[in-house]
Amino acid sequence: MGEPKELALRYPQSCPFCSIAAAYRYAASAASPSPAAKQPQRQDESARSRAGQNITAAAAAASSSSLLASIPSSPSAIDPAKVSPAAYVVLSAPRVLAFLDIMPMTRGHLLVTTRRHRRKVEELVGGGGSIKGEDGDENGEEGECKGEVGGDEDEDEEGEEGRDIGFWLPLLAKTVATVIGVPDYNIVQNNGIRAAQVVPHVHFHIIPRPASLPALQNKSWTMFGRGSREDLDDDEAAALAARMRNTLRVEVEALARRKGRRARGRL
Template sequence: MDELDLHYPSTCPFCTIASAYPPPSPSSSSSSPPKLWSQWNSHSEDLTSSIPSDAASHPEKTSPSSFVVLASADVLAFLDILPMTGGHLLVCTRAHRGKVEDLGAAEARSVGFWLPVLARVVKRVAGTTDYNIVQNNGARAAQVVPHVHFHIIPRPETMPEIKNKSWTMFGRGQRDELDDEMGAKMAAEMRRVLREEVGRIEMKGRKGPKL
């Protein structure tokens, strides 16, 4: 093992979240929403079912708490518990993949589908037009959790003071911890807005060709 890998957590926290928030069950109902990306995704899930209910996304299913916004077959999204700014969202693969180069075709397409949708959600909830999407690969590239993930970081007009450039994801350190009550409220609002975004996509899918 490379000496730079020694700081990695012994148990992948993102895999723990993935286990606690399972993917939606396949629906056989003919009245279910159109499966807009079944041609991409072997799971043939409909999009709405990938957004957990408030009850299903209870944050205390893991320790530390997880504030989940999306739990699809291939992709998860949840609030960073040490956010750089309010609304800092992490988007990761459900399966454990170390780096982007390890993604399979279906996973890559799923990530590519959800990233712009979630970016719109972050913008709306954070009330800003600007944001970063950051993705690190390997310890030398500042990847702390060795499970491929993307940061969507809203950039408000008035930026909080950042003491240093650490990208620490878990544990105490360089950024303030997310308050549980605030995290639960923000995640619930993001799920609500995500349902609206997905509703618009599904409506377009009914009217025209599949994505």
Template sequence: MSTIDDLYPISCPFCRISEAYPPEASPIPQLPDPEKVDPQAHVLLSTSHVLAFLDILPIAPGHILLTTRHHYNKLSDLYNASLAAETDTASQREAQEEARESSRALGEWLPIVSRALCKVTGIEDWNIVQNNGERAAQVVPHVHFHLIPRYQEGRRENAGKGKVDVGMLKSWRMFGRGAREDLDDEEAEELVGLLRRALREEVEGAGGGKAKL
């Protein structure tokens, strides 16, 4: 069974992002340096349990990944009540508690990040996709959710410099390198700034009080 001490595989790109961008006082980082890792990471959320950043091969402008801070290969590797009942060491109990909190955090942040994404992009429809294993198109073996905007007719059909295929934006095609373009870092920096601002508004709420997440 994994323990807290071995939850950061060095070879995992999402673990490298997690280590490079530790949690701050606020869950939404102020001005994180995207060049702390290679390729650049445009981070919009960094908490004790989850992170969110732009996909470097977006299916559509605003494609976000929400992932766990600690390393879990598949969704089934998160909190398991049966295993938790059988733990007999402090490190195993700590690992199961971290898995429980990570599971909760994913559920809490998915709707919040979704609302911020809709506000910034103007979309009304989007996919939330989570893949488990190579046969299910999981490329990075670290639990993560894709939030993929689906643009309406006449709304931002071309992204930035016009590199994204309009037909792809309107299609239901989900995965595959041929359907995706490399993220433009300049456009990403502008977009992630808007997403951070929208997230702060979501977290703080209209009355200015911070959500307890």
């Protein structure tokens, strides 16, 4: 994101990421895992093997369908004008969102954030929903808005937010690298004003490092440099987000196939 003054001009609301989360809700897939049919007590080995393979295939298909539902495709689900400034959404999962940075450092600069309002990474650990701030407010949010969630997930006791970030981040990084055609990238995450966090809502930057930029080598603190950051071009952003969504779908489908093969191999 940009400097605080620039950000205030573009994002007058208290938490822009909560506004994006509320506008782009998770569209649950119609497909759901089918319960495994009870097997007769007496079955030959071949029949049991075929039944196991059928159940595994159905579960893999349901899992793939559920993940693919997190990648928006309908015109209303990807309409950038639902918020101001426009948002170019790549992922809209139950707990995680990804969209292009409005002031990209490099082409393809992507933000990955939680759907609920969490200020810092520490609030994701062990279920941030139960963390109390110094003033006693839940999550220490001090009245800031909360993003929408898919289903009854006010309490994240099992730490699903953190796991979901961990699941999607590698897939999104690979997607950005593939679409931009740049194999090197930075993943940056800041916590607090002194650590250069501008939007007080936990988020990760995926920033491609094209050959036109100097190599960082060991000077990681110069990661951002002093180069100018330009506003996102709407036409290019729409095309770029569409390519990222398509590539992410391919990655999810490939992942589901690999998991299906491994599961069948264990039968």
